Amino acid sequence: MEFIKPNVNINFVGNRVKAYIVSGLLILLTVVSLLIHGGPNYGIDFAGGILVQVRFTQPTDAADIKKALAPLGMDQSLVQGFGDKKNNEFLIRNERSGLELQGLSDRVRTTLAKTYGKGKVEVRRVEMVGPKVGKDLREKALLAIFYAIIMIAVYISGRFEQKWGLAAVMAGVLVGATLLVQALITAMGGEEGIAMVLLILTALVVTVGACWLLKLRYALGAIVALIHDVVITVGVFSLLDKEFTLATVAALLTIIGYSLNDTIIVYDRIRENLKKSGKQPLGETINASINQTLSRTILTSGTTLLVLACLFILGGGVIEDFALALLVGVVVGTYSSIFVASPVLLLLPEGRPMVIRRSEPARAAAVRPEPLAAQAAPTQVSAGKAASAARQKRSKKSGRKGKRR
Numbered sequence: 001m002e003f004i005k006p007n008v009n010i011n012f013v014g015n016r017v018k019a020y021i022v023s024g025l026l027i028l029l030t031v032v033s034l035l036i037h038g039g040p041n042y043g044i045d046f047a048g049g050i051l052v053q054v055r056f057t058q059p060t061d062a063a064d065i066k067k068a069l070a071p072l073g074m075d076q077s078l079v080q081g082f083g084d085k086k087n088n089e090f091l092i093r094n095e096r097s098g099l100e101l102q103g104l105s106d107r108v109r110t111t112l113a114k115t116y117g118k119g120k121v122e123v124r125r126v127e128m129v130g131p132k133v134g135k136d137l138r139e140k141a142l143l144a145i146f147y148a149i150i151m152i153a154v155y156i157s158g159r160f161e162q163k164w165g166l167a168a169v170m171a172g173v174l175v176g177a178t179l180l181v182q183a184l185i186t187a188m189g190g191e192e193g194i195a196m197v198l199l200i201l202t203a204l205v206v207t208v209g210a211c212w213l214l215k216l217r218y219a220l221g222a223i224v225a226l227i228h229d230v231v232i233t234v235g236v237f238s239l240l241d242k243e244f245t246l247a248t249v250a251a252l253l254t255i256i257g258y259s260l261n262d263t264i265i266v267y268d269r270i271r272e273n274l275k276k277s278g279k280q281p282l283g284e285t286i287n288a289s290i291n292q293t294l295s296r297t298i299l300t301s302g303t304t305l306l307v308l309a310c311l312f313i314l315g316g317g318v319i320e321d322f323a324l325a326l327l328v329g330v331v332v333g334t335y336s337s338i339f340v341a342s343p344v345l346l347l348l349p350e351g352r353p354m355v356i357r358r359s360e361p362a363r364a365a366a367v368r369p370e371p372l373a374a375q376a377a378p379t380q381v382s383a384g385k386a387a388s389a390a391r392q393k394r395s396k397k398s399g400r401k402g403k404r405r
Contacts (some may be wrong), residue, residue, distance in 0.1 A: 008291050008294065009287075009288075009291055010287075010290075010291055010294070011287060012287055012290045012291070012338055012339060012342075012343075013283045013284075013286055013287040013290075013342075013343055013346070014287075015339075016339060016343035016346075019335075019339035019340065019343070020340075023228055023232075023336075023339075023340060026232050026235065027228070027231055027232065027235070029235060029239070030231055030232060030234060030235025030238065030239075031235075033235055033238040033239050034234075034235070034238050037238055037241070040234060040237065040238060040244040041237070041238070041241055041242065041243050041244055042138065042243070042244050043243035043244060043245035043246075043248075044093060044127060044128075044129050044245075045129060045137055045245045045246045046135075046137055046138040046141070046244065046245070046246075047095065048095065048129050048135070049093060049094055049095035049128070049129065050093070050094045050095075050104070050126070050127070050128045051091060051092070051093050051125075051126070051127040051128070052091070052092040052093075052094075052104070052105075052108055052123060052125070052126050053082060053089065053090070053091055053092075053123070053124045053125045053126075054089070054090055054092060054108065054112065054121060054122065054123050054124065055087065055088060055089045055090075055121070055122045055124055056088040056089075056090075056116060056120060056121055056122075057088070057119075057120045057121075058088065058116065058120060059088055060088065060090075060116070062079035062080070062081075062090070064115070065079050065090060065092065065112070066079055067115075068111060068112050068114070068115035068116070069092070069108070069111060069112070071111055072107060072108065072111055074092065074094050074108075076094070077092045077093060077094040078092075078093040078094070079091070079092050079093075080093070082317045083316055083317025083320065084317075087317075089124070089317065092108075104126055105123045105126045108123055108126075109121055109122075109123045137246065141246065141249040142200055143200075144249065144253065145230065145249070145252055145253065145256070146200045146203060146204070148253060148256050149204070149207075149223060149226050149227065149230075149256065150171075150174060150203070150207060152222060152223070152226065152256070152260055153167075153170070153207055153211065153216075153219045153222065153223050154167045154168075154170065154171055154219075156216075156218050156219040156222045156223075156264075156267075157170065157211075157216045157218070157219040159218075160218040160219075160267055160271060161216060161217070161218055161219070163214075163216060166214045166216060167216070167219070169210075169214065170207070170210040170211065170214060170216065170219075173206065173210050174203055174206050174207055174210065177202060177203065177206040178202065178203050178206075181198065181202045181203075204223075204227065207223060208220065208223060208224065211223060212348065215348060217344075217345050217348055218267055218345070220344060220348070221263070221267075221340070221341040221342065221344035221345055222260060222263050222267075222341055224340060224341070224344050225259060225263055225333075225336040225337060225340045225341035225344070226256050226259060226260065228332070228336050228340050229255055229256070229259045229329060229332045229333045229336055230252055230255065230256065232328070232332045233251075233252060233255060233325055233328045233329050233332060234252075236324075236328045237321075237324075237325065240324075242321050242324065243321065245321065247319075247321060247322040247325075248321060248322065248325050250322065251321075251322050251325030251326050251329065252325065252329070254326060254329070255325070255326065255329030255330070255332075255333055258304075258329065258330060258333055259329070259332075259333030259334075259336060259337060262297060262300075262301075262333060262334060262337035263336075263337045263341040263342075265293055265296065265297070265337075266289060266290060266293050266297075266337055266338070266341065266342050267341075267342075269289040269292055269293050270285060270286055270289040270342065270345070272289075273285045273288060273289050273292075282345065282346060283346055286342050286343065286345060286346070289342070290338055290342055294338075297334060297337070297338070301330055301331075301334040304330050305327065305330055305331070308323055308326050308327045308330065309327065311323040311326075312324060312327060
């Protein structure tokens with residue numbers, strides 16, 4: 001089944017500058033949003049504190065709920081709607097982890113019942129995470145995303161460019177730079193949270209720089225695309241003021257894998273076409289490869305989005321943010337595999353020094369170009385001259401013999 005005709009020729013590479021501008025604006029919007037909000041809106045998993053989910057039988061709002069919780073000292077809690085509005089469900093988040101968890105559900109229900117009436121309030125869940133646990137979870141989540149991207153860079157370098165040695169060098173440089181920055185931050189006595197962010201940013205910059213200097217083109221394209229996808233997805237969550245939880249981190253790791261799979265499909269076709277293209281410009285080969293895989297890309301992404309849309313609409317509030325992250329990630333990942341990962345191959349200097357194995361006929365032609373034909377021609381000419389001279393000698397001898405007789 002094909003939605004795209006086999007001979008389609010859309011100029012994706014020619015429109016790469018426009019795509020770079022769009023991506024740059026989206027990333028800039030993400031940075032601005034994060035600065036305005038003071039970073040991601042960390043959920044209870046990362047920020048610590050107490051989370052209470054309540055359901056009312058009648059419509060209400062966040063301000064009334066805060067007033068009703070004042071006797072418990074929870075009037076400063078963050079109250080947000082949860083799920084469909086008609087369900088009248090709310091999340092009450094309080095950073096005071098010192099509250100006694102045992103019996104908290106009954107105390108919240110009793111306190112709210114004084115305002116809304118007995119039997120009008122249902123406490124559906126109560127969770128508590130200590131501040132130290134939340135901090136550890138936040139750091140481990142960042143490291144999980146970071147290590148996933150780094151290991152992908154090493155794999156792509158060896159898989160597509162057969163440069164396992166250079167990939168090992170890049171990994172060594174990355175580890176050395178990370179340890180150096182970590183030692184400097186520790187010596188300066190920096191805060192652990194800020195230190196972790198600085199460490200990851202430094203490692204990503206070193207990774208991109210190493211890919212550039214070592215001419216690991218496929219790895220560079222894949223890494224830039226993955227960073228692009230993760231940053232924009234986080235930006236959407238920041239713009240919508242969605243909570244950043246462990247489920248969101250799981251969604252981001254899933255997005256990294258999905259986007260990489262899409263990128264590898266295109267890269268495989270580029271590599272195959274480079275072996276057959278001869279002297280065709282690299283831009284034309286990349287554009288042809290993207291067009292050849294376009295039908296597969298649309299079908300795969302389309303069916304995935306259909307499932308995720310059902311999950312987002314019908315899955316309920318608990319899984320809503322996870323489904324939203326995947327929806328955004330699949331769209332952005334499909335876009336980046338076409339407009340970011342592949343065109344990045346054209347950005348490195350010195351033409352296209354990719355490692356490409358030439359086919360046997362091409363290799364034979366390079367080793368034995370046309371001199372053999374040139375050598376064969378003189379040989380045939382000299383052989384003809386020798387035969388002609390021999391005939392002339394025989395005719396002269398026969399003439400002499402005839403005269404003697």
